[in-house]
Amino acid sequence: xxxxxxxxxxxxxxxxxxxxxxxxxxxxxxxxxxxxxxxxxxxxxxxxxxxxxxxxxxxxxxxxxxxxxxxxxxxxxxxxxxxxxxxxxxxxxxxxxxxxxxxxxxxxxxxxxxxxxxxxxxxxxxxxxxxxxxxxxxxxxxxxxxxxxxxxxxxxxxxxxxxxxxxxxxxxxxxxxxxxxxxxxxxxxxxxxxxxxxxxxxxxxxxxxxxxxxxxxxxxxxxxxxxxxxxxxxxxxxxxxxxxxxxxxxxxxxxxxxxxxxxxxxxxxxxxxxxxxxxxxxxxxxxxxxxxxxxxxxxxxxxxxxxxxxxxxxxxxxxxxxxxxxxxxxxxxxxxxxxxxxxxxxxxxxxxxxxxxxxxxxxxxxxxxxxxxxxxxxxxxxxxxxxxxxxxx
Numbered sequence: 603x604x605x606x607x608x609x610x611x612x613x614x615x616x617x618x619x620x621x622x623x624x625x626x627x628x629x630x631x632x633x634x635x636x637x638x639x640x641x642x643x644x645x646x647x648x649x650x651x652x653x654x655x656x657x658x659x660x661x662x663x664x665x666x667x668x669x670x671x672x673x674x675x676x677x678x679x680x681x682x683x684x685x686x687x688x689x690x691x692x693x694x695x696x697x698x699x700x701x702x703x704x705x706x707x708x709x710x711x712x713x714x715x716x717x718x719x720x721x722x723x724x725x726x727x728x729x730x731x732x733x734x735x736x737x738x739x740x741x742x743x744x745x746x747x748x749x750x751x752x753x754x755x756x757x758x759x760x761x762x763x764x765x766x767x768x769x770x771x772x773x774x775x776x777x778x779x780x781x782x783x784x785x786x787x788x789x790x791x792x793x794x795x796x797x798x799x800x801x802x803x804x805x806x807x808x809x810x811x812x813x814x815x816x817x818x819x820x821x822x823x824x825x826x827x828x829x830x831x832x833x834x835x836x837x838x839x840x841x842x843x844x845x846x847x848x849x850x851x852x853x854x855x856x857x858x859x860x861x862x863x864x865x866x867x868x869x870x871x872x873x874x875x876x877x878x879x880x881x882x883x884x885x886x887x888x889x890x891x892x893x894x895x896x897x898x899x900x901x902x903x904x905x906x907x908x909x910x911x912x913x914x915x916x917x918x919x920x921x922x923x924x925x926x927x928x929x930x931x932x933x934x935x936x937x938x939x940x941x942x943x944x945x946x947x948x949x950x951x952x953x954x955x956x957x958x959x960x961x962x963x964x965x966x967x968x969x970x971x972x973x974x975x976x977x978x979x980x981x982x983x984x985x986x987x988x989x990x991x992x993x994x995x
Contacts, residue, residue, distance in 0.1 A: 629704025630703075631706035633703060637706050639706060640680040640705040641682075642656070642711045642716060643684070644683065646683055649712070655712050656712070659920035661903065661917075661920075688719035696723070707927070709733060709924045714736040714784040715784055721746075725746045728748050733751070733752040733923030734749075735920075741967065752960065757789070760795075760796060761795075761796040762883060767831045771856065773830050774830070775829050776832070777829035779820065780807070780835040781812065782809035805827040806823055815843065821853060836863075838868075846873070866985050878979070881988075888915075903917075925955035925957075926955065957970045959991075975987075
């Protein structure tokens with residue numbers, strides 16, 4: 603089941619600071635026949651390619667409902683478009699939490715800044731949040747009882763990418779292009795720390811504001827630095843603008859990107875064929891992986907996906923970040939409460955879905971830590987996995 607919110611844009615973000623009505627504490631989002639789960643994600647705007655995360659979750663819930671639900675209850679999925687705008691995230695989350703029947707918890711949800719805007723609100727109310735679609739330290743520092751993180755840390759991706767560029771590919775002049783928000787800063791800090799460990803400094807550190815659309819000055823700074831490799835922590839729109847601008851300026855370093863740009867076929871399409879020889883980190887199985895789970899999900903995609911939808915890493919992420927939540931709901935049993943769910947989540951050990959191995963426990967809230975590196979070929983159409991799944995030390 604899928605229920606979309608109405609117009610939430612008119613709700614002022616300032617309302618977030620007000621105390622929730624007393625009645626909101628009584629809205630558990632669980633009935634005899636239903637479990638209400640929410641998610642935000644950018645269906646429109648510059649980060650819209652990440653919106654397929656929420657649609658992937660919707661497909662997983664459809665599969666579960668068609669198989670009978672969870673202990674006799676169907677999942678009612680409330681997904682809304684926040685346009686990667688924290689104010690809209692706040693408004694939508696408050697509407698879901700405080701309007702009957704409420705929500706039991708939140709699944710995934712794209713973005714560090716949108717997630718930070720609602721994290722304290724959810725945690726103060728003990729509302730479970732599983733699988734934030736961002737690799738931020740903020741989810742686990744300090745650990746929060748009701749927050750279960752599954753996205754490997756951007757800092758760990760940065761370390762692995764820097765090691766590959768320096769130790770395997772001989773790059774010495776590395777620049778960093780990063781969003782000027784917590785998403786970009788997480789990757790930026792990790793890359794700088796790893797370069798310092800290796801005795802290097804970035805030759806350029808160039809921030810990008812979300813509203814920027816002309817990136818010529820940004821790319822000129824990268825080119826003038828003499829960079830032979832550029833790490834990117836930006837949204838898909840900015841990545842495409844960067845590559846097109848670089849091509850026009852005849853600047854061709856080795857581009858290396860966060861897993862946030864790991865949907866290579868999509869990036870190849872929206873970049874007009876420029877997503878060639880791109881090094882990237884990945885947190886999930888490759889889309890054509892020959893495993894029983896991936897075969898099952900590809901078959902379900904053919905059955906459930908709306909016309910025009912793409913099977914790819916971003917859509918898959920919406921499945922992978924939420925698989926452990928479904929497992930937790932099953933383990934909690936028919937007597938489902940937020941407390942029983944949290945206790946059940948803490949029993950998940952050595953769980954393998956389409957992400958790396960997942961482990962939770964009392965006080966352990968970073969469930970997935972394994973990542974690997976891959977690269978597109980000179981045509982931009984073939985992907986080769988370069989490293990095995992590994993935790994970054």
